[in-house]
Amino acid sequence: MSNMANITVFDGAATPVSHTLVGEVIKQGSDGSMTAVWKESNSAIPDDAQIRVTMTKKRLKTGTFIVSIKSEVPVMETVSNQNSSGYTAPPKVAHVVTEEFVGKFSGRSLVSERRLCRQILINVLGNVTTTVAPVATGFAPELIDQLIVAT
Numbered sequence: 083m084s085n086m087a088n089i090t091v092f093d094g095a096a097t098p099v100s101h102t103l104v105g106e107v108i109k110q111g112s113d114g115s116m117t118a119v120w121k122e123s124n125s126a127i128p129d130d131a132q133i134r135v136t137m138t139k140k141r142l143k144t145g146t147f148i149v150s151i152k153s154e155v156p157v158m159e160t161v162s163n164q165n166s167s168g169y170t171a172p173p174k175v176a177h178v179v180t181e182e183f184v185g186k187f188s189g190r191s192l193v194s195e196r197r198l199c200r201q202i203l204i205n206v207l208g209n210v211t212t213t214v215a216p217v218a219t220g221f222a223p224e225l226i227d228q229l230i231v232a233t
Contacts, residue, residue, distance in 0.1 A: 145189035
């Protein structure tokens with residue numbers, strides 16, 4: 083089981099930039115769900131504008147596990163005007179771009195089955211047409227394959 087540690091990830095910009103996400107919170111919902119949240123800790127931008135990754139695991143009464151991994155990238159508005167006194171208001175978040183992976187697994191599914199399904203999706207998303215060994219460690223693979231949330 084992974085302890086909640088920093089996640090370093092590159093974005094998809096023309097010149098990729100590394101983002102370090104730090105653990106923000108681990109919480110248990112009243113429905114038994116477990117959620118871990120990481121956020122970028124960039125002192126140059128407001129908290130609302132920090133990139134976030136959220137991982138959640140929930141078991142339904144039917145025995146089905148629902149796991150989700152969500153990334154949120156806030157986009158700041160462009161501020162170009164100032165008032166007559168020369169004051170320029172700080173920018174606000176214009177919108178948030180969100181992507182989410184949701185897995186639905188029977189309580190009877192095996193680690194190998196979930197890993198196979200995950201790797202197929204990763205290969206489709208990355209247009210991978212060659213043999214690639216699936217990654218078996220880290221926060222996302224452990225959540226999907228082993229149904230373990232970071233602690």
